[in-house]
Amino acid sequence: SFNFIPFTTRWKDIHKKEFCENSLLTNSQKSEEPLPEGDWSSEPFLSWLIGFTEGDGCFCVNHRQELSFIITQGCQNVSVLRYVQTILNMGSVIAQGKRVYRFVVYKREHIELLIHLFNGNIVLPSRKAQFARFVNAFNAKNKITSGASAPCSASSENDFSLKESKQIEYRASSVLPSLEDQWLLGFTEAEGCFTISFLSNSKAYRTRFIISQKGDVNLPVLSNLILLFNTGKVEGHSQKDNYSFVVSGLKNVFKIYHYFDNNLSYFLSTKKESYLAFKELNAKIKQGLHLDEQTRTGLLMYSQSVNSIRRKSK
Numbered sequence: 001s002f003n004f005i006p007f008t009t010r011w012k013d014i015h016k017k018e019f020c021e022n023s024l025l026t027n028s029q030k031s032e033e034p035l036p037e038g039d040w041s042s043e044p045f046l047s048w049l050i051g052f053t054e055g056d057g058c059f060c061v062n063h064r065q066e067l068s069f070i071i072t073q074g075c076q077n078v079s080v081l082r083y084v085q086t087i088l089n090m091g092s093v094i095a096q097g098k099r100v101y102r103f104v105v106y107k108r109e110h111i112e113l114l115i116h117l118f119n120g121n122i123v124l125p126s127r128k129a130q131f132a133r134f135v136n137a138f139n140a141k142n143k144i145t146s147g148a149s150a151p152c153s154a155s156s157e158n159d160f161s162l163k164e165s166k167q168i169e170y171r172a173s174s175v176l177p178s179l180e181d182q183w184l185l186g187f188t189e190a191e192g193c194f195t196i197s198f199l200s201n202s203k204a205y206r207t208r209f210i211i212s213q214k215g216d217v218n219l220p221v222l223s224n225l226i227l228l229f230n231t232g233k234v235e236g237h238s239q240k241d242n243y244s245f246v247v248s249g250l251k252n253v254f255k256i257y258h259y260f261d262n263n264l265s266y267f268l269s270t271k272k273e274s275y276l277a278f279k280e281l282n283a284k285i286k287q288g289l290h291l292d293e294q295t296r297t298g299l300l301m302y303s304q305s306v307n308s309i310r311r312k313s314k
Contacts, residue, residue, distance in 0.1 A: 002050070002175060002183070007117040008041045014109055015089070039087045044182045044266050049084065050118060051183035052268075054127045055190020059118075059134035065141055067134065069105040069114050072096075077269045080189075088113075111138060112168070120171035123183060125217040128172065135170040142167060176224055179259045182266050184228075187211065189269045194278035196285075196303040203291055207282055209247040209256050212237075219243060231255045250282060277306040 039045050057071040069091070073081055081093045081103040090113070091105035105111060115135055122128045177183040192211040199205070209232075213222060222234045222245045232247040247253050260275055267275070281302055289295040 001178075002043070002047050002121045002181060004041070004043060004046050004117070004121075006119065007046070007113065010113055010116045011040060014113060040089065044263075045087065046117065048182040048186035048189075048266055048268070050121055050123070051177065051186025051188075052080075052190050053118070053186075054122065054124050055187050059131050061134060061137040065137055067106075067111050067137055067141070069111060071103040073101055073103075073269075075099045075101060077101075080268045083268060112166075115168055119168065120173045121175060122173055123175060123177055123187075124213070124215075124221055126215045132170050135168055139167045176221070177228070179228055182263055184225075184259065185263045185266055188260075189267065189271045192271070194271075194274050194306065196278060196281050196306055198290065198296065198300045198303060203296070205285060205290055206248065207250055207253055207278075207285065209253055209278075210244050212242065212244040214242050216241060229255050229259070250285060253278075253282060274306055277302070281306060 053071060056073065057069070060068045060070055062068075071081060071084065075098070078093065078101040081101055084103055085091050085093055088110075090107065090110040091103055093101055093103050096102055105114065115138060118131055119135065122131055177187070188211060191213060192209065194209055196205065196207045211222070211225065219234065222243055225245045226232050226234070229247065231252045232245055235244050235246050237243065247256055257279065264272070281299060284290070284295075284299055284302075290299050
């Protein structure tokens with residue numbers, strides 16, 4: 001299971017001074033008053049964020065060994081990035097052209113916080129390798145600057161010479177997602193899709209739930225989804241080293257409903273609209289409306305809107 005105690009403990013340490021300074025408490029009260037709990041300490045949000053990051057995020061180290069944490073989304077989901085920014089109380093959301101936005105974190109103390117969040121909680125082996133390099137770069141930069149005197153001028157946002165910086169030991173993890181947490185929801189909002197298509201020359205249809213991922217090393221995680229849902233299979237792509245967990249067919253996709261229905265309130269992106277439309281269209285198919293020529297035309301148009309939501313979410 002995920003362990004968020006190191007993150008929540010460090011978050012409180014970092015924000016306690018700011019909270020006390022901004023509160024209306026007396027000096028005697030400030031020393032005893034606990035920080036208020038909020039969505040930043042919510043396990044559903046944090047497990048969702050880890051899954052979402054493993055899909056659309058990046059632990060970046062540039063050629064100057066500068067660290068940044070980035071999540072990229074299309075313009076349809078810029079509200080998701082702003083929500084994450086608000087809840088975590090860090091970073092900025094910036095436009096990268098007309099249709100792409102990024103949530104970016106550079107500040108040293110916030111990078112440290114994120115390391116505590118993800119350390120020991122990452123699921124995908126490929127992400128573990130990227131994160132391990134990120135932690136090593138953080139420690140190396142901190143080691144270089146920790147003995148140096150800080151300049152008299154105001155420090156930059158990603159200044160690593162501040163005394164609070166400490167070496168952080170990378171923790172490998174064997175955690176796997178379950179249907180009791182929101183990792184899979186976050187990962188689905190990043191990498192999954194609900195899709196329905198109809199053949200124009202017959203009454204056939206195809207309804208599928210798909211999660212795709214690159215890398216042979218991540219195959220065990222995709223295979224574990226078969227066990228979680230008791231359905232589906234892992235398929236290879238024509239493109240080398242790319243795989244998908246696929247649930248296909250009406251009876252099979254019904255088996256995924258329980259998880260996503262239980263987590264409807266935790267959806268943050270337009271993927272929620274896609275899922276609800278997907279369910280509604282499947283219900284109409286179950287009623288046999290796809291067999292009638294008139295109603296089939298309406299279902300065909302509706303399926304195009306479901307797939308359009310999926311495309312716009314990226």
